[in-house]
Amino acid sequence: MTLTAASETSGTPAPAPQQVTMSGAINRALRDAMTADADVVVFGEDVSTLGGVFRVTDGIARDFGQDRCFDTPLAEAGIVGFAVGMAMAGFRPVIEMQFDAFAYPAFEQIASHVAKMRNRTAGRVNLPIVIRIPFAGGIGGVEHHCDSSEAYYAHTPGLKVVTPATVRDAYTLLREAINDPDPVIFMEPKRLYWSKGSIESAAAATTFDSFGRAAVRREGTDVTLVAYGPSVDVAMQAASAATESGWSVEVVDVRTIVPYDDETVVASVRKTGRCVVVQEAQGFAGVGAEIAARVQERAFHSLHAPVLRVAGLDIPYPPPKLEHLHLPGVERVLDAIARLQWDDNADTHFFPHGTASGNTANGNQGGAA
Amino acid sequence: MVIGRRFDIQAMALAKQGRLAVYPPSRGQEACQIGSMLALSKDDWAFPTYRDSMALVTRGIDPVEILTVPHGAAHCGFDPRANRTAPQCTPLATQLIHAVGFASGEQRKGRPTVAMAFVGDGGTSEGDFHEALNFAAVFKAPVVFLVQNNKYAISTPLAKQTAAPSLGYKGIGYGIASEQVDGNDVMAVLAVLNKAVAHARSGQGPVLVEAHTYRLDAHTNADDATRYRDSDEVEDWVRRDPIARLEAWLCDGGLIDDAFIASVAQKAEAFAADLRMRMSVDLAVDPMSLFDNVFATPTPQLLEQRAMVKSELEAEEASR
Numbered sequence: 001m002t003l004t005a006a007s008e009t010s011g012t013p014a015p016a017p018q019q020v021t022m023s024g025a026i027n028r029a030l031r032d033a034m035t036a037d038a039d040v041v042v043f044g045e046d047v048s049t050l051g052g053v054f055r056v057t058d059g060i061a062r063d064f065g066q067d068r069c070f071d072t073p074l075a076e077a078g079i080v081g082f083a084v085g086m087a088m089a090g091f092r093p094v095i096e097m098q099f100d101a102f103a104y105p106a107f108e109q110i111a112s113h114v115a116k117m118r119n120r121t122a123g124r125v126n127l128p129i130v131i132r133i134p135f136a137g138g139i140g141g142v143e144h145h146c147d148s149s150e151a152y153y154a155h156t157p158g159l160k161v162v163t164p165a166t167v168r169d170a171y172t173l174l175r176e177a178i179n180d181p182d183p184v185i186f187m188e189p190k191r192l193y194w195s196k197g198s199i200e201s202a203a204a205a206t207t208f209d210s211f212g213r214a215a216v217r218r219e220g221t222d223v224t225l226v227a228y229g230p231s232v233d234v235a236m237q238a239a240s241a242a243t244e245s246g247w248s249v250e251v252v253d254v255r256t257i258v259p260y261d262d263e264t265v266v267a268s269v270r271k272t273g274r275c276v277v278v279q280e281a282q283g284f285a286g287v288g289a290e291i292a293a294r295v296q297e298r299a300f301h302s303l304h305a306p307v308l309r310v311a312g313l314d315i316p317y318p319p320p321k322l323e324h325l326h327l328p329g330v331e332r333v334l335d336a337i338a339r340l341q342w343d344d345n346a347d348t349h350f351f352p353h354g355t356a357s358g359n360t361a362n363g364n365q366g367g368a369a
Numbered sequence: 370m371v372i373g374r375r376f377d378i379q380a381m382a383l384a385k386q387g388r389l390a391v392y393p394p395s396r397g398q399e400a401c402q403i404g405s406m407l408a409l410s411k412d413d414w415a416f417p418t419y420r421d422s423m424a425l426v427t428r429g430i431d432p433v434e435i436l437t438v439p440h441g442a443a444h445c446g447f448d449p450r451a452n453r454t455a456p457q458c459t460p461l462a463t464q465l466i467h468a469v470g471f472a473s474g475e476q477r478k479g480r481p482t483v484a485m486a487f488v489g490d491g492g493t494s495e496g497d498f499h500e501a502l503n504f505a506a507v508f509k510a511p512v513v514f515l516v517q518n519n520k521y522a523i524s525t526p527l528a529k530q531t532a533a534p535s536l537g538y539k540g541i542g543y544g545i546a547s548e549q550v551d552g553n554d555v556m557a558v559l560a561v562l563n564k565a566v567a568h569a570r571s572g573q574g575p576v577l578v579e580a581h582t583y584r585l586d587a588h589t590n591a592d593d594a595t596r597y598r599d600s601d602e603v604e605d606w607v608r609r610d611p612i613a614r615l616e617a618w619l620c621d622g623g624l625i626d627d628a629f630i631a632s633v634a635q636k637a638e639a640f641a642a643d644l645r646m647r648m649s650v651d652l653a654v655d656p657m658s659l660f661d662n663v664f665a666t667p668t669p670q671l672l673e674q675r676a677m678v679k680s681e682l683e684a685e686e687a688s689r
Contacts, residue, residue, distance in 0.1 A: 067477065073507055078466050078500030085470020088455075089478060105496070112460050113467070120444040120456050123662040157663055181665040212668070259668040 017198035044096030115158030148281030165232030167197025189230035220250035283311030305341035373423035375637035397585035404558030465501035491522025540577030552580030
């Protein structure tokens with residue numbers, strides 16, 4: 001959009017853009033936001049002297065001072081509640097929850113106060129707070145360090161829920177989140193912290209407008225894969241692999257779960273006629289279920305097959321040596337694509353065991369034509 | 370205090386008549402609620418709970434706006450910024466940490482604001498109470514925590530709530546200057562809270578004050594206090610009525626006379642009559658306001674839902 005246009009129209013042949021990690025891009029976004037607005041402050045557990053356990057806030061306290069980047073006591077509800085008060089006093093707090101599962105003590109503050117203050121006060125008190133949460137797995141983390149908690153927040157009216165899949169988006173979405181007048185849950189896929197990309201053209205921008213706009217990461221004609229955060233990379237790999245089977249796969253990166261971009265997703269599905277939603281989170285009652293429902297509500301007559309979901313298993317996050325079985329990988333995505341009614345045979349995947357056709361005693365289920 | 374009590378009695382009556390969805394009364398706690406507000410300067414902020422309505426009356430907030438939540442047409446009815454008062458908080462102790470962040474933020478901006486944070490005896494068991502105390506102490510936030518120990522959390526008596534010798538001890542553990550005061554003696558409350566506010570404003574950090582008082586009425590109009598306490602106990606506290614005590618003290622000192630007492634009672638009656646009249650007017654509600662202030666800019670999905678409700682209402686209107 002604006003940013004892309006700006007970078008593409010710069011006339012001089014630029015040298016190869018400098019590569020930064022996603023954690024570096026987030027660090028840069030924090031610094032640029034703090035430079036642009038003296039009311040932006042960063043706080044949380046170990047974010048100051050240490051620079052955070054993932055080093056996302058590395059050097060910020062040194063360069064901006066302890067007043068603007070400070071450590072707090074170890075209490076997540078306290079950190080979020082403190083941010084509510086700081087925002088009421090005129091600051092724009094950007095706070096860190098150290099890990100996904102450690103944010104749960106703060107859930108009451110988030111659901112009852114952060115999400116509702118604007119509504120409770122008829123718009124008189126708004127809370128421009130960004131809550132950064134490193135989330136999801138794939139890094140060999142032990143229990144309580146790998147939860148995909150996005151659905152809890154997305155289900156709470158009044159919160160925006162954002163998760164970047166690219167280094168550039170990590171920068172631009174965070175800048176936009178900090179500028180937003182409303183609270184944003186900014187979910188950082190831990191396994192992408194060390195991924196690399198360029199943010200140079202993005203960092204030159206002064207306005208950001210990606211919220212509510214999904215991004216088509218790869219164009220295709222046969223199937224749409226809808227994904228967000230850590231699963232976009234999986235979808236991209238699956239799309240590449242699918243070409244071997246002759247499938248042309250389009251990949252849509254949701255980027256902001258709230259506000260959600262129905263339009264871009266549905267336009268893609270209308271074009272391709274098939275859709276698989278990929279999410280790392282456990283599948284039941286998840287964001288992917290919402291996306292699948294919305295797609296078939298809006299594009300039913302364009303669909304050649306049911307919308308399928310590829311998600312994590314409905315289990316507590318497993319021990320590191322088993323996480324590869326839990327995480328939706330390329331093979332599971334390809335298997336789902338293969339089930340998208342490419343011929344007239346019934347998809348037997350959900351048929352009861354022991355029935356070839358799926359017809360049961362009363363004969364009204366399954367129903368291969 | 371007389372006006373505060375008259376407001377409280379009137380609100381309870383409105384609840385019993387069904388004009389309010391619910392009302393949590395605080396009759397008997399006048400010295401705490403009025404005293405605390407008198408200790409604040411006009412630029413200071415209050416972070417009250419749902420039971421602190423008399424404190425809000427003392428702040429000068431329109432009583433109709435105080436009762437907006439139970440009246441049912443909207444949430445917080447008053448402007449928090451204009452009245453320097455946060456919305457009355459129902460999830461217990463959760464707003465204490467807002468007071469701490471706010472006071473610390475004001476301090477960081479170089480403003481001399483003090484925040485008065487309200488909690489009851491039951492609320493001191495909540496985790497957020499402890500986190501608020503700890504953050505306040507660590508950041509030396511200019512906050513005064515007023516614990517109105519009214520002896521009951523709905524039906525649960527203090528003895529089942531804590532093993533601490535007093536709730537004031539909970540502040541000491543966090544390194545907070547802590548005091549106890551007779552919460553039914555408004556002069557004592559004022560003296561202790563004036564000192565506490567001055568301490569906080571001077572940058573020496575937070576103060577916790579435990580005020581010993583008693584909730585003379587039930588938890589709400591829907592509660593039956595006879596199920597968990599006997600009338601002798603209540604009678605005992607009626608004898609320690611904060612208004613009667615202040616009145617006796619002022620009369621003894623020759624500072625007020627019967628005419629003054631009568632004029633105050635008259636003022637309180639006029640206050641209640643005005644409230645009754647204004648609360649008897651049916652509220653106009655805008656159904657479309659459902660979609661206001663979820664976000665600064667509504668999402669496309671909210672706009673779709675707004676259009677749906679609008680067309681439903683228009684169809685309903687047309688079929689009349």
